[in-house]
Amino acid sequence: MEARPALAIHGGxxxxxxxMTTSGPRFDDQELKELKETLDQQTLFYWYGxxxxxxxxxxxxxxxxxxxxxVTSGTAALHVATASVGVGPGDEVITTPITDQGTIIAIxxxxxxxxxxxxxxHNYAVTAKTIEPCITKKTKxxxxxxxxxxxxxxxxxxxxxxxxxxxxxxxxxxxYLCWYKGRLAGTMGDIGCFSLNDFKHISAGDxxxxxxxxxxxxxxxxxxxxxxYSRDGSGRxxxxxxxxxxxxxxxxxxxxxxxxxxxxxxxxxxxxGDRLTAALKDVPGISxxxxxxxxxxxxxxxxxRMDPKRLKVSRDDFTAAVxxxxxxxxxxxxxxxxYEYPVLMEHRAFENCSYPWDGIxxxxxxxxxxLCPTAETIEATSWRCPINENMTEKDIDDIAAxxxxxxxxxxxxxxx
Numbered sequence: 050m051e052a053r054p055a056l057a058i059h060g061g062x063x064x065x066x067x068x069m070t071t072s073g074p075r076f077d078d079q080e081l082k083e084l085k086e087t088l089d090q091q092t093l094f095y096w097y098g099x100x101x102x103x104x105x106x107x108x109x110x111x112x113x114x115x116x117x118x119x120v121t122s123g124t125a126a127l128h129v130a131t132a133s134v135g136v137g138p139g140d141e142v143i144t145t146p147i148t149d150q151g152t153i154i155a156i157x158x159x160x161x162x163x164x165x166x167x168x169x170x171h172n173y174a175v176t177a178k179t180i181e182p183c184i185t186k187k188t189k190x191x192x193x194x195x196x197x198x199x200x201x202x203x204x205x206x207x208x209x210x211x212x213x214x215x216x217x218x219x220x221x222x223x224x225y226l227c228w229y230k231g232r233l234a235g236t237m238g239d240i241g242c243f244s245l246n247d248f249k250h251i252s253a254g255d256x257x258x259x260x261x262x263x264x265x266x267x268x269x270x271x272x273x274x275x276x277x278y279s280r281d282g283s284g285r286x287x288x289x290x291x292x293x294x295x296x297x298x299x300x301x302x303x304x305x306x307x308x309x310x311x312x313x314x315x316x317x318x319x320x321x322g323d324r325l326t327a328a329l330k331d332v333p334g335i336s337x338x339x340x341x342x343x344x345x346x347x348x349x350x351x352x353x354r355m356d357p358k359r360l361k362v363s364r365d366d367f368t369a370a371v372x373x374x375x376x377x378x379x380x381x382x383x384x385x386x387x388y389e390y391p392v393l394m395e396h397r398a399f400e401n402c403s404y405p406w407d408g409i410x411x412x413x414x415x416x417x418x419x420l421c422p423t424a425e426t427i428e429a430t431s432w433r434c435p436i437n438e439n440m441t442e443k444d445i446d447d448i449a450a451x452x453x454x455x456x457x458x459x460x461x462x463x464x465x
Contacts, residue, residue, distance in 0.1 A: 058373040064451040065375030073439030083302035093298040100301035116267035118259045123222040123244025124151035125294040126257035130240045133269040134216035136161045139410035140189035146386040146424045157398045162411040167421040171339035174201030190216040195224035195234045198347035223349040225250040226315040230343045251307035256300040315347040317438040322348035328449035333460035334359035348436040360459040374451035388416040
């Protein structure tokens with residue numbers, strides 16, 4: 050049998066010796082033009098200027114929905130959404146244990162109790178089957194996180210939610226122009242949330258959006274993002290306690306220019322991500338990121354899994370060996386489950402009390418390791434690579450070649 054090539058970590062030749070194109074310029078004269086027009090307005094207040102209005106209209110049109118509100122961040126969008134669907138003290142909201150803390154902040158800020166459902170092992174999203182056992186008489190909503198640009202399996206979730214009269218919020222912070230069976234993520238549930246922070250497909254520095262086709266939800270969202278004040282001339286009569294999540298005209302100006310670039314950005318990421326999946330489909334011990342049939346991912350990043358038993362190596366040793374081949378790769382995603390954060394495990398969302406788990410408003414849910422076994426296995430066996438619209442096919446092919454070389458070496462099989 051022909052000898053397998055030595056790994057770079059063992060002194061062998063690297064798969065990749067030159068730098069990889071993992072980033073590029075994001076802003077140009079288009080953003081400057083929009084910003085100049087904004088300053089020429091002599092107002093940066095969202096209700097008086099034209100940029101926020103324009104961006105709201107353009108984003109709603111792109112997504113084919115009736116209403117789009119712009120807010121200060123993706124976390125703000127999720128808070129507006131949870132408030133708009135009526136989450137209050139003691140209400141339970143089911144979501145994923147692999148997500149940004151912003152998802153949880155939105156629930157706790159309303160006095161809601163986070164409940165965690167396990168995940169599909171290769172799509173990394175909650176499913177109707179994992180949500181069902183989590184439902185109680187206190188369940189108010191589900192926040193479905195479309196992780197890394199790929200859609201969750203929404204049809205079964207929506208059927209179950211409608212049957213149970215549970216609201217569905219879609220967290221699309223990582224999933225611009227992500228398609229599920231002909232529908233865009235963020236348009237299927239009751240309300241969809243997006244982020245414009247500096248690390249997403251497009252950026253305004255920070256900002257976010259809330260989408261809905263529901264007139265009543267749209268009205269509540271508008272009031273909640275603006276301290277409960279009505280801007281229709283009827284005066285200040287806040288109907289409930291609300292925050293100030295008003296966006297700036299400056300954020301909207303940048304977002305307008307970025308929105309023009311979004312289709313091209315996503316198309317390139319989709320092409321490159323699918324290319325990586327195709328190149329990894331028969332690599333021993335490797336599971337590519339699963340995109341459901343009839344769906345399209347916009348690949349905010351690419352997350353696959355490795356089988357430590359099949360490859361006879363730990364996940365961290367595997368990623369170290371791949372990285373030594375000269376390609377960008379890292380271990381896992383968030384390090385540990387959200388429910389392992391002290392704020393949840395120690396029931397200290399607020400100082401000097403255990404609200405909302407105090408038994409008065411919400412039940413005393415216990416959090417900690419073992420709560421979602423599949424999600425914990427995903428985090429312990431996953432690896433992550435960047436996908437960027439500035440990357441080339443050679444970049445992707447070299448990532449695949451490095452993963453194939455290392456996996457084949459550890460599996461002990463020679464593959465052409």
